Each structure stands twice: as C-alpha cells, then as structure tokens.
Amino acid sequence: xxxxxxxxxxxxxxxxxxxxxxxxxxxxxxxxxxxxxxxxxxxxxxxxxxxxxxxxxxxxxxxxxxxxxxxxxxxxxxxxxxxxxxxxxxxxxxxxxxxxxxxxxxxxxxxxx
Amino acid sequence: xxxxxxxxxxxxxxxxxxxxxxxxxxxxxxxxxxxxxxxxxxxxxxxxxxxxxxxxxxxxxxxxxxxxxxxxxxxxxxxxxxxxxxxxxxxxxxxxxxxxxxxxxxxxxxxxx
Numbered sequence: 236x237x238x239x240x241x242x243x244x245x246x247x248x249x250x251x252x253x254x255x256x257x258x259x260x261x262x263x264x265x266x267x268x269x270x271x272x273x274x275x276x277x278x279x280x281x282x283x284x285x286x287x288x289x290x291x292x293x294x295x296x297x298x299x300x301x302x303x304x305x306x307x308x309x310x311x312x313x314x315x316x317x318x319x320x321x322x323x324x325x326x327x328x329x330x331x332x333x334x335x336x337x338x339x340x341x342x343x344x345x346x347x348x
Numbered sequence: 349x350x351x352x353x354x355x356x357x358x359x360x361x362x363x364x365x366x367x368x369x370x371x372x373x374x375x376x377x378x379x380x381x382x383x384x385x386x387x388x389x390x391x392x393x394x395x396x397x398x399x400x401x402x403x404x405x406x407x408x409x410x411x412x413x414x415x416x417x418x419x420x421x422x423x424x425x426x427x428x429x430x431x432x433x434x435x436x437x438x439x440x441x442x443x444x445x446x447x448x449x450x451x452x453x454x455x456x457x458x459x460x461x
Contacts, residue, residue, distance in 0.1 A: 266446065270451075277438075278451040336393045338393070
C-alpha cells in the first residue's frame, strides 16, 4: 500500500539530547514537509524539501535540521538547541502537478523530559 | 505574512445538529484554500477550493469560498459522533515555490450522542 510512515509513534528523550524522527513515503512524491503541532494550535512548517538533496527552512526551523538524501526519506533531527521540543510532529508529502494535495503521515509525539 | 484564522476554537453539538465552521484568511496572491480533518493523528484532506461561490460537496460535508470577503465555511449536516475531530483550514498562495501551506489554529468539534 502506498503511504507515508513515521516512526516512532511516541518518543521520550532527556533534555539536551538530539533525536531523529523518521519519515518515509512510497508515493513517489517529490516534495516533503515537516510540521510541528502544539496543543490547541494549527500546524507550523519547520522544513520542506522539493527535491532530493535540497531543502528549505520553514517558519520555525531554529533548533531543527533535516536531510534529503533519498526521495523516499526526509528525517528530522530535533537538536538540543530547540528550546521547547515537546510537540506532535507531522510529516507530509505532495506529488507534482496542480491540485495534488499534501498527504500526512500519522505523526510522532515527542516528549522531552 | 500570510494569516489564517479559524472560528470557533471549539464547538460541542449533539448528533443530528448542523454545524458551520469558519475560516478567514489574509494571503498575498491567493491560489487555493484547503480543509483537512484531523481525528487522532494524520490530517486527512477534505476539500480544495479555488473559485468563489462554487460549493464543494462530499456526503454531509460541504464547503464554499468567498474570495471577495476572504473567508470559507465548512458545513456539516446531520452530524455524527464520527465527525468529532479538529478541522483545519489552510491557504496556499500562487507564488509559492515550495507549495507551502499556512494553517489556521483549527476548530475542535465534539459531537455528543
């Protein structure tokens, strides 16, 4: 089945540790996105990538890093520089062409203790 | 800076009621407005609206866009408990190399039996 997967579903880390969230898609989509969602709030864009080996900062990129070495994969690293990392993280991908919409993965809930 | 505001923040209704969710926006060079439903995790796509006055319909859900007044509404008739979710509105401008979306804060709908 085609889709987007994120792992793990739940992640706990100690303060000061870097952590990497996985996002994989087999939809052959060129564009991929990372969003952060805080309780009662909408989605805010962290990073996006339109093509392999290229990515751009979104609205709240500070304290995060990404890579796009393969079309299928867009991992997000939450670094110790991120002041409030506890949140729900959503990955999305989008096919090329007008009207193709972003499809979302199931999300990873990160809790920093 | 693009801005999307959704209202109400939350809503509690009983099964069978009709609800109207609102989304107002400010965006430079508007291209499209999208509605998503988010139950527990991944937002799922509902509608994309690009033209004023043309209603999009899917079962008990419908949506319409007013580009003059810069808002959209999402209607749900004969609500069911399965409609309980957060409904997200997002806009996409025309000149947007990354096909990025700006999301509103969402409306949390709870449908009681």
